[in-house]
Amino acid sequence: MKTELTAGGDPGAAYLIRGVRVVGAEPTDLLLTGGVVAEVGRGLAARGARVVDGDGLVALPGLVDLHTHLREPGREDAETVESGSRAAALGGYTAVCAMANTSPVADTAGVVEQVWRLGREAGLVDVQPIGAVTVGLAGEHLAELGAMAESAARVRIFSDDGHCVADPRLMRRALEYVKAFDGVIAQHAEEPRLTEGAQMHEGEVSTRLGLTGWPAVAEEAIIARDVLLAEHVGSRLHVCHLSTAGSVEVLRHAKKRGVRVTAEVTPHHLLLTDERATSYDPVFKVNPPLRTAADVTALREALVEGIVDIVATDHAPHALEDKECEWAYARPGMLGLETALSVLLDVLGERWDLIAERMSRTPARIAGLVEHGRDPAPGVPANLTLVDPAARRTIDPGEQASRSRNTPYAGLTLPGRIVATFLRGEPTVLDGKAVR
Known part of the structure; x- marks a missing residue:
């Protein structure tokens, strides 16, 4: 993932995700602002928005x-x-x-x-x-x-x-x-x-x-x-x-x-x-x-x-x-x-x-969680995750955020990596790292 961002979100900022594949479809841009997906389309621009390069990434609800x-x-x-x-x-x-x-x-x-x-x-x-x-x-x-x-x-x-x-x-x-x-x-x-x-x-x-x-x-x-x-x-x-x-x-x-x-x-x-x-x-x-x-x-x-x-x-x-x-x-x-x-x-x-x-x-x-489970679209709450399907990772229990270590996948190499997660337009994960 090529991005201008590092872990540590800016509360209230707009985010422009460029060239991401929404649920695996053709690449498009997503503008997140005000807690919702404000716009979807190619060639979007927004002054002051923080930019995420979504090339090769898939956006899921x-x-x-x-x-x-x-x-x-x-x-x-x-x-x-x-x-x-x-x-x-x-x-x-x-x-x-x-x-x-x-x-x-x-x-x-x-x-x-x-x-x-x-x-x-x-x-x-x-x-x-x-x-x-x-x-x-x-x-x-x-x-x-x-x-x-x-x-x-x-x-x-x-x-x-x-x-x-x-x-x-x-x-x-x-x-x-x-x-x-x-x-x-x-x-x-x-x-x-x-x-x-x-x-x-x-x-x-x-x-x-x-x-x-x-x-x-x-x-x-x-x-x-x-x-x-x-x-x-x-x-x-x-x-x-x-x-x-x-x-x-x-x-x-x-x-x-x-x-x-x-x-x-x-x-x-x-x-x-x-x-x-x-x-x-x-x-x-x-x-x-x-x-x-x-x-x-x-x-x-x-x-x-x-x-x-x-x-x-x-x-x-x-x-x-x-x-x-x-x-x-x-x-x-x-x-x-x-x-x-x-x-x-x-x-x-x-x-x-x-x-x-x-x-x-x-x-x-x-x-009954009405704000969740909705594909990114204009006006929808900006609850989404960005996945890098080409990445492969070997599971290391010591690198997990849980206080416990009882993963059955330790040492296994599995496909996919979560690059970013957004909750109502605010990043909770960026570049694969928790924002806080």
């Missing part, structure tokens, strides 16, 4: 992550709203949805407002809290769904992620409750009675390694139950981190019947398989677990087809002591924000419209 763990409040040793926001901006994101499994749990209006305010103070991405479905994620009593929805954070997605809402009566009540304000219940699909003591995917590799298996049916059974409940209630269901070929078929059938269900897949479930567990490196321990090559293929095909609606990172930072230990005692989870787009480029190639749809437009639509 700012990425939106529907599944991020920011750990604050409670585990600031692993991540904070600020450090996670910086990691997100460096990954090309302009909005992230922060999961509720904090300490205290985000099950009240007070906690979700705290997370929302911390995101606003950081000012690097829009942080939209996700509220818990049940009090303390305990699966016994509904949390204050209405109070969280009416709070300053305007919560619209609710999830006990990390825990399944296993009680069907409670799940039905949650779906009924959020229907009043067109909310979404995002389910961690795991029948707990089938996964007790599970350490990895149940299959040939787990048998060989002598590790207790997490069967695919534990995910598929909950999805099947929940799409029936969502259909009965007429409410919106979102399935978190889909991981099996069987789950794809359950979703395919539900969508044919018109059930209001959406689903996400993570970058790691699109790239990695359960064979990684043979190293006994806890960085590859995740929930749901890495599955088989056949599952990976099915998930990739479902993502292209649209049976799986979006890519979400499930960015799950952990402190060193929670990962650098024996496999059985390690916490499940992987980093994802700073590498997600590169993984998608590796998996899908330069299919820019598909990437924009799965990583920006559709997740913004599911979350």
Whole structure:
């Protein structure tokens, strides 16, 4: 990238991006001013505007992550709203949805407002809290769904992620409750009675390694139950981190019947398989677990087809002591924000419209983030990211912005580099570096 800029944006400045390919189309210029895309066209000029040479770059609508763990409040040793926001901006994101499994749990209006305010103070991405479905994620009593929805954070997605809402009566009540304000219940699909003591995917590799298996049916059974409940209630269901070929078929059938269900897949479930567990490196321990090559293929095909609606990172930072230990005692989870787009480029190639749809437009639509997920056009909020598709980078955990280091991609060389990210026309990343 040839640019007149260095890291350190000028608040309120206009930015002129020259010769960039918007969602992979022919090169054009973008003028960003007043928080919006003011003009699009060739040969633009604006006195005093700071100039970015976009030759060879692709402009995408700012990425939106529907599944991020920011750990604050409670585990600031692993991540904070600020450090996670910086990691997100460096990954090309302009909005992230922060999961509720904090300490205290985000099950009240007070906690979700705290997370929302911390995101606003950081000012690097829009942080939209996700509220818990049940009090303390305990699966016994509904949390204050209405109070969280009416709070300053305007919560619209609710999830006990990390825990399944296993009680069907409670799940039905949650779906009924959020229907009043067109909310979404995002389910961690795991029948707990089938996964007790599970350490990895149940299959040939787990048998060989002598590790207790997490069967695919534990995910598929909950999805099947929940799409029936969502259909009965007429409410919106979102399935978190889909991981099996069987789950794809359950979703395919539900969508044919018109059930209001959406689903996400993570970058790691699109790239990695359960064979990684043979190293006994806890960085590859995740929930749901890495599955088989056949599952990976099915998930990739479902993502292209649209049976799986979006890519979400499930960015799950952990402190060193929670990962650098024996496999059985390690916490499940992987980093994802700073590498997600590169993984998608590796998996899908330069299919820019598909990437924009799965990583920006559709997740913004599911979350109701109306300022996000919109391709750069006159009058549209200037939330966008610039990507250098020709670049290749070797992932170094020590260079990442997250406070944690549990990336499964360490040492891998992946395509694509985020050159710049703009949030309402203000740069959060320039020349591949965080502005602040």
